[in-house]
Amino acid sequence: MIDYESQIFDYIALSLRSEFNGIFITGETMSAPSKFPAVSFVEKSNTVYQKSQDSESLENHSNVMYEVNIYSNLTYDKKAQVKEILNSLDEKMQSIGFTRTFGQPIDNLENTSIYRNTVRYTAVIGKNKFVYRK
DSSP states (O other), X not given: OOOOHHHHHHHHHHHHHHHSTTOEEESSOOSSOSSSSEEEEEEEEEEEOGGGOOTTOOOOEEEEEEEEEEEEXXXXXXXXXXXXXXXXXXXXXXHTTOEEEEEEEXXXXXXXXXXXXXXXXXXXXXXXXXXXXX
8 A cells, every 4th residue: 555644744734833833733533623723634545546556456556535624713713714724735735746626614513613624635646655636
């Protein structure tokens, strides 16, 4: 299996932490973070890109999809805070070859004072760590 999740997570986490002081970033899914602002960055899918399998059925590329949830609980401007984090995240993901394939606010039913936006990014990654846009 081609697996670069930790390297991609580390790049995003370091970049966002340097830009947003005190931001909480995890590689796990969560319904309500314990600290804000927060980002959940999770690889949700990693499948063989069958078009590039060789005659021995060895994997040469993987289809990957990352789901990112961004949370804010500010009294005022929580939507603006989430959008600022999202814009930075989006720039970073696109710069390494990913395409945003989904994005929308999601109602946080457990705690309606929390604003949440979910985005998904996809790409094909080769054994050589090169990221291909679909």
